[in-house]
Amino acid sequence: MVYNDNLAKRYNAEISSLIASFFEHRTDKNQFPRELFDKFIESFDIFSSIVRDEDSILSEEFMTFIRLISKEFAAFSTVLLTQACYGIYPINRYGSSKQKSLYLEKLIKGEILAGLGFSEGYLGENLELVNTTATKTSNGMASFR
Secondary structure (H helix, E strand, O other): OOOOHHHHHHHHHHHHHHHHHHHHOOOOOOOOOHHHHHHHHHHHOOOHHHHHOOOOOOOHHHHHHHHHHHHHOHHHHHHHHHHHHHHHHHHHHHOOHHHHHHHHHHHHOOOOOOOOOOOOHHHOOOHHHOOOOEEEOOOOOEEEO
């Protein structure tokens, strides 16, 4: 993975301070860290580099932020990666013009959140047993069985 030492030196203290301040005033540590999520978007515009570097979701700038954040709050870096990898990047790279206009800016600004879910009721948490498959049809849509 690519890492930008200069960017890391510039932002390391600020990232550490934001995360420490968040936990200092936090009463319920089991809730989604919405305030922190919004602060990272406001302070660093963290997702814009994904759109600027359309061919690579794991841009140097984005991955440097993720690595710095993961040292302080690993679960939060996973939240940011989910937003990037399952929301912003696929829509930016493969989405229709309509999908981009509906979702991309809202995802980048954190107004909507991306997620990933798996469900085949009888499996419980064992994803190795998933047997649903998607097949591309002649009109480009997926058929599931």
